[in-house]
Amino acid sequence: MTEHQPADAAPTSDLAAQGTTKPVGRPTKLTPEIADALCEARQKGHSIAGAAALCGVGKSTLKRWLAEGEPDDAPEGLRDFRDRFTRAGAHAIGSLINAAFEDALGGVVIKTVERTLPDGSSVREEQVTPPNGRTALEIAARLAPDDWRPVKAVELTGADGGPVEIAHQAGIVEGVVARVAAVKARKAAEAAEAAVSGDDGE
Incomplete structure (x- = not known):
């Protein structure tokens, strides 16, 4: 008697080890076609979520395949897919970096004209x-x-963009000034008293 798989049984990954089941829900078969499509999307610069959406795969499913x-002992198909997907992402980043360097350094030929002389x-x-200094500084930063991170000035404002209230600072300053004045007055009085005492002793 032939045993039939239940209709609601979860599909298994074509590239995973036999006997590994997946949760019921969105289709989770990692076929060679889906693997190729995911790697192609990644190489074009799409994020993990974007690549998954373009290929009709759940983001969590793609992350699970990558995990x-x-x-080291992962099924060969999944391990190969992870390596390809990782290299595709690195290739996309490399392309962007190369483009940024070309923009910064300039010298990229954008037009060629052949002229016939008399x-x-x-x-x-x-x-x-031409060279792009702004891009060059951004790359350096x-x-x-x-060495190259720009330092941004911070402007402090009070409520509704007005000046910062510093009434308490003003009070502190006034107190210090009063104490200094009191010390000066005391020193002056002591000096005057000493002068008077000196005159009496003559």
Whole structure:
């Protein structure tokens, strides 16, 4: 007698080890086609959530596949998928960094024109992008933040953008001034008294 799998049984990953079941819900089969599509989306710069959405896969499902492919003893299919997906993300970041460096340094040819001179000879003229100092400083600030991170000035304002209330600071200052004045007055009185005493002793 042939045993039939229940209709509500959860599908298993085509690339996972046999006998590994998945929770019931959105389809969770990692087929070679889905793996290729996910890696392609990742290489184009999509986030994990974006790549999953484009391929009709739940974000949590994709994260689970990546986690299952991390151990050294993980099924070969899942481990290979994780490696490919990781490299695809690194490739996307590398492309963006290269583009930023090209923008910062300039010199990228954006237009080429062939001109024929009166003597019949030809000359090629190229139009290139200029260096972008702002992008260059931004890259430097990210690569060496201790040396190139910009320092932003902080402006303090009071309620509704008005001046900061410093009444308590003013009171402290006035108190210090009064104490200094009292000390000066005492010193002056002591000096005058000493002078009078000196005159009496002559």
